[in-house]
Amino acid sequence: MGLFSSLFGTADNTKLITVIKEGAFLVDVRSSSEFASGSVKAAVNIPLDNLQQQITKFKGKQNIVVFCRSGNRSSMAKNILTQSGFKNVTDGGTWKNVKKILADNS
Template structure:
């Protein structure tokens, strides 16, 4: 377990890999500028400050994987989603971690 996963509670990659294989809804919660500089193929950009107002985009999704630069914003996004009744939300940690799991 690396420093960020210990600090922010990132799930182990086994759960992440399973969700990715099942076609998880990939959400990059970084800013639009950060997203434009590179992200995970197939991911949508819903910046952290918009997650609460964009809940309709998450409805009906079986597995949701949120990620960012360090795992901090994705941990916050996971909490927001769970507080609004969404289950099967995984904090993928960094976008590089999620990207590596897809390869």
């Protein structure tokens, strides 16, 4: 994220759009109750607290997009996955951002 986007909150979603179009593994890292209240079609729920125990679910995925409610947990999830050796992880930010991208590009 560049200086402008970090200051003003406008994100460049170009990479996110590309990996979603390529069929990325969509992972909602919110709690199961948050996930049940609404998420992104075709997303799986792996809460941030369970991410380390569920790491095998990410193996072999070409692209991974993690997202949450505000973008904080997705940032932490990306860091955990990157430290675990995954190089193909994109932080999608909020689930509503990912949902909008899916709707706009379908």
